[in-house]
Amino acid sequence: MPDASGSPRIATVDVVYLARLREAFGTTGEALALPSLPLVTVADVLAQLRSRGGVWAAELAHGRAVRIAINHSMVALDAPVRAGDEFAVLPPVTGG
Amino acid sequence: MTVRVQTADFDVGREIAALRAGDARVGAVASFVGTVRDVNDAATVSTLTLEHYPGMTEKALAAIVDDAKARFDILEALVVHRVGELKPTDQIVLVVVTGAHREAAFDACRFLMDYLKTKAPFWKKEVTPDGARWVDARASDDEAAARW
Numbered sequence: 001m002p003d004a005s006g007s008p009r010i011a012t013v014d015v016v017y018l019a020r021l022r023e024a025f026g027t028t029g030e031a032l033a034l035p036s037l038p039l040v041t042v043a044d045v046l047a048q049l050r051s052r053g054g055v056w057a058a059e060l061a062h063g064r065a066v067r068i069a070i071n072h073s074m075v076a077l078d079a080p081v082r083a084g085d086e087f088a089v090l091p092p093v094t095g096g
Numbered sequence: 097m098t099v100r101v102q103t104a105d106f107d108v109g110r111e112i113a114a115l116r117a118g119d120a121r122v123g124a125v126a127s128f129v130g131t132v133r134d135v136n137d138a139a140t141v142s143t144l145t146l147e148h149y150p151g152m153t154e155k156a157l158a159a160i161v162d163d164a165k166a167r168f169d170i171l172e173a174l175v176v177h178r179v180g181e182l183k184p185t186d187q188i189v190l191v192v193v194t195g196a197h198r199e200a201a202f203d204a205c206r207f208l209m210d211y212l213k214t215k216a217p218f219w220k221k222e223v224t225p226d227g228a229r230w231v232d233a234r235a236s237d238d239e240a241a242a243r244w
Contacts, residue, residue, distance in 0.1 A: 019147050019219035020230040065233065069217075072152035088149060092233030095146070095177060095218025096130055096189050096209060 011036075011083035013045065020091045021066070024059050034083065042068050043077040045087060065092045098173055099157040101148055103180040106190055115174050116194050122171055126201035127192045128209050134184035136231065139224040146179045146188065149217040153177075160211045167244075168204040170195040175208060177218065207244050214241040 016029040034040050035048060046068070050060045060066060068075055069088040081087060108129060116122045132144050161173045176190040191208045195201040220231040 016149075018149055018217070019221070023230075069149075069152055072149075072155050088152065090149070090217060091219060091230070093214065093217050094220045094231045094233055095148075095216050096213040096237075 013081055013083065013085045013087045015045075016086060016088040018088060018090050021059060021089055024055050032087070034081065040081045041077065042070070042075055042079050042081060042087075045081055046077070060089075066090070067092070098161050098175070099154055100176045101153055101157070101179055102176065103178060105178070105187055106176045108187075108190060111174060111176065111190060112192055115172050115192050119171065119194065121196055122194045123196050124198040124201040125192065125194050126198070126205040127190065128205050129187055130189040130209075132182050132184050132186045132188055136222060139222075139226065141184060141222045141224055143223040144182045144188075145221045145223075146177075146182065147219045147221070148177075148179050153217045156216045157212070160208060160215060163211070164193070164204045164208050167207065168195070169197075169200040170204045173204060173208060175212065177212070177216070179218070210237070210240040210244060213237040
């Protein structure tokens, strides 16, 4: 949908990378444009990141122990993702 | 606050005194302190750096404390977890539980630590003679949390 300036308005999420994954990806996070689907899920966002290949495909490969939190709550792969969400990619936790 | 994430060290005696201050219902106080070891997976550890996810970590710890209060007959619970750079022998984490009787206090203290280990967003990176490495999650921690 065009905004007042006439340029397309792109729905984005704030992606945050933590701990080992932040170092592997070389960034603390990014504003990521969501795929234009009626309903975007966590799995869709991960597939988009994985499609970059290289370290993205390796670290986010199916079966790797990566957990996702949206707006600070752990979510499942089929959870919906909405514009403006904080989408965190977390390695397995090792506190205590 | 019953949940704190901080870089500063904590004083166990002071924390316990504050948690049970003036509460004559308390007949039992159980506590656990986790400290930094100088060896992990057969390597010498010189520095341990703890990272958290500001906002989410506090929320997750508060949820674990609420869960403990719902499951066990306890009065108060406190979790203090340090982040940043730590050295061997430093204190990392404190859990304190007060209750009328010891059984629930012991159980809740153990439950809090087991859950914190597997559900709270903290990550450890250690420096060894071979360089820095992120600590892997342990299957034994998942098993400990699964008991509850």
